[in-house]
Amino acid sequence: MSRRRALVIGGSVGGLFAAHLLRSTGWDVSVFERASEDLAGRGAGIGTRPELFAVLRRIGIALDESMGIVRVRSRKYFAPGGDCLQELPLPSINSAWDRIYRPLRDAMPPESLHAGRALVRITRNDTVVEAVFSDDSVEQGDLLIGADGLHSTVRHACLPEAQPVYAGYVAWRGVLDESAMPSYVHADLFEHMSFTVAGHELLLCMPMPGRDDDTRVGRRRFHFIWFRPVAWDTELRDLCTDAHGVCHGVSIPPPLIRAEVIANLRATARTTLPPQMAALVEMAPQPLLQPIYDLVSPRVTIGRVALIGDAAFVARPHVATGITKAALDAQSLVDSLLAADGDLDKGLAAHNQKQQPFGRSLVERAQMLGSYLETSPKSTQAREAADFHRQPKNILREYGAAGSIHDAKPS
Ligand SMILES: Cc1cc2nc3c(=O)[nH]c(=O)nc-3n(C[C@H](O)[C@H](O)[C@H](O)COP(=O)(O)OP(=O)(O)OC[C@H]3O[C@@H](n4cnc5c(N)ncnc54)[C@H](O)[C@@H]3O)c2cc1C
Missing domain, CATH: 3.50.50.60 (FAD/NAD(P)-binding domain)
Incomplete structure (x- = not known):
């Protein structure tokens, strides 16, 4: 048969x-x-x-550490001013999609x-x-x-x-190298999963393996996800419109995101997020936009x-x-x-x-x-x-x- x-x-x-x-x-x-x-x-x-x-x-x-996983020691919650208000010792294991x-x-x-x-x-x-x-x-x-x-x-x-069905908000995501993180940001955030809430927005960030699954200190990477409400018909289409005025629908290839959109994102981060997290948004080379x-x-x-x-x-x-x-x-x-x-x-x-x-x-x-x-x-x-x-x-x-x-x- x-x-x-x-x-x-x-x-x-x-x-x-x-x-x-x-x-x-x-x-x-x-x-x-x-x-x-x-x-x-x-x-x-x-x-x-x-x-x-x-x-x-x-x-x-x-999978083990030698093959590209990173351990998270605890979860932290930061106030907008940058103080850690709470810490929960909840270890977890992070990896990377690929x-x-x-x-x-x-x-x-x-x-x-x-x-x-x-x-x-x-x-x-x-x-x-x-x-x-x-x-x-x-x-x-x-x-x-x-x-x-x-x-x-x-x-x-x-x-x-x-x-x-669109949830009413998007996720901005960014990845940066551990070695590029300023020491005060690294000390507060690396090895933790950290959160902050500002109005109807949430940012969380955590470590991930480096390129080629490298998990050696200094070779790992760090990433953030920043959820922000965005109106479907107007704002989202504007975010997905490139510098030549071409609207790519309700998503956009990251390199085509307009420079002014990224500049606005970074300016908002500076005024609303804890400074450690604003620094992540500032330094991530190519933020990605993902409707939820x-x-x-x-x-x-x-x-x-x-x-x-x-x-x-x-x-x-x-x-x-x-x-x-x-x-x-x-x-x-x-x-x-x-x-x-x-x-x-x-x-x-x-x-x-x-x-x-x-x-x-x-x-x-x-x-x-x-x-x-x-x-x-x-x-x-x-x-x-x-x-x-x-x-x-x-x-x-x-x-x-x-x-x-x-x-x-x-x-
Ligand atoms: C902001 C965000 C954070 C996330 N965080 C996590 C997390 O922490 N942990 C976690 O587990 N998950 C997370 N996810 C979700 C995770 O990435 C997805 O759930 C997962 O990739 C789904 O896998 P899939 O194979 O079902 O679909 P996909 O990965 O979407 O793959 C579908 C595949 O089908 C192919 N395809 C599409 N149409 C056709 C066609 N007509 N013919 C042939 N091929 C086709 C596509 O090219 C694609 O390769 C997150 C997602 C988001 C948006």
């Missing part, structure tokens, strides 16, 4: 987790990634969780990875899914996995009603199609679960198929029943954690959540904390 074949759309972390786990259970797997260039330059630092390391170990990838991506990609047989292949549509019946690519090539599989991110073509084809969205899919399986990772759900970054959720989605899918003992439809139904409520509750939890960033909370519950979650002690305890993912599990 020939092996079952899975077509995985999207060769980022979610697609690679699914590909490895399916291959380990005997599937023939092909991964199709739209980008023809290496994805390793994407992303910045990430928080990690034990669940992520467990899935990596199952695939045969072990530190997770690269070993996953390198461990895949090259013949299973097809870069530069963009899915344009799918057709399906009860047993076969057909994928059509932009070069008019066609592939068939018993299962198609949509791991194609927030603006998923697969989700759009199967669940057009599930659309990302919520995405909830009503189902994560549709016939022989499964959605995983950001294609299925996007929770705001406050729960810091994106990569771990992509890994857990892939694991749930493969374990559900295994438990169904060859009955593909039964396995997919079991996966949907388990993982859809999980994704939905993560999104809801992230909305609560970020409610104080919305300038006009939509409900009384959101207003109460905003008051609770903007308290320094609650920010330190709850932000991306281990509880986020466990509390989100359906009862």
Whole structure:
């Protein structure tokens, strides 16, 4: 009997987790990634969780300090004047997005990875899914996995009603070398995850591995994420308009961000942020702009199609679960198929029943954690959540904390 074949759309972390786990259970797997260039330059630092390391170990990838992780000793909350108001001894492990991506990609047989292949549509019946690519090539599989991110073509084809909803704020992100940090900034911030809240804005910052996974003192890097309310129709489009007056929609390649936009960002940092954090914004060579969205899919399986990772759900970054959720989605899918003992439809139904409520509750939890960033909370519950979650002690305890993912599990 020939092996079952899975077509995985999207060769980022979610697609690679699914590909490895399916291959380990005997599937023939092909991964199709739209980008023809290496994805390793994407992303910045990430928080990690034990669940992520467990899935990596199952695939045969072990991470330790020598391989690009950085330990965080505690969490700190800073007042606008620069005083540390609270410190919580909550150690954690930070890594970098490409530190997770690269070993996953390198461990895949090259013949299973097809870069530069963009899915344009799918057709399906009860047993076969057909994928059509932009070069008019066609592939068939018993299962198609949509791991194609927030603006998923697969989700759009199967669940057009599930659309990302703008959260009302953006994240400005920046990375700088440890060696470039002034000593007073380094002493206060490095080895900690630090926060400040100014009005409806939050900045958090933390260490991450250096280039080439270097974790030696002086070779590491540091990054910040600054959440700021931005009106969708007017302000965001202006931020995404380049120096030639070309509007790039609701995102913009970092080098095209206008110099005056960056200058304004830095000027605001100087007047509203603690001086240590303003210095980060001042010194980060190329800040990136990222609109924040919520995405909830009503189902994560549709016939022989499964959605995983950001294609299925996007929770705001406050729960810091994106990569771990992509890994857990892939694991749930493969374990559900295994438990169904060859009955593909039964396995997919079991996966949907388990993982859809999980994704939905993560999104809801992230909305609560970020409610104080919305300038006009939509409900009384959101207003109460905003008051609770903007308290320094609650920010330190709850932000991306281990509880986020466990509390989100359906009862
Ligand atoms: C501000 C911010 C902070 C974050 N912090 C953290 C954190 O601390 N911890 C954490 O775990 N996560 C974090 N994340 C989230 C994390 O980066 C994502 O959740 C994760 O990358 C999702 O992986 P994915 O494979 O599902 O999707 P993606 O990484 O988006 O990959 C989708 C892939 O599909 C490809 N693709 C798209 N369309 C097509 C097509 N038609 N055909 C073929 N290929 C296609 C794309 O090129 C892309 O490579 C953060 C995110 C943000 C915005």
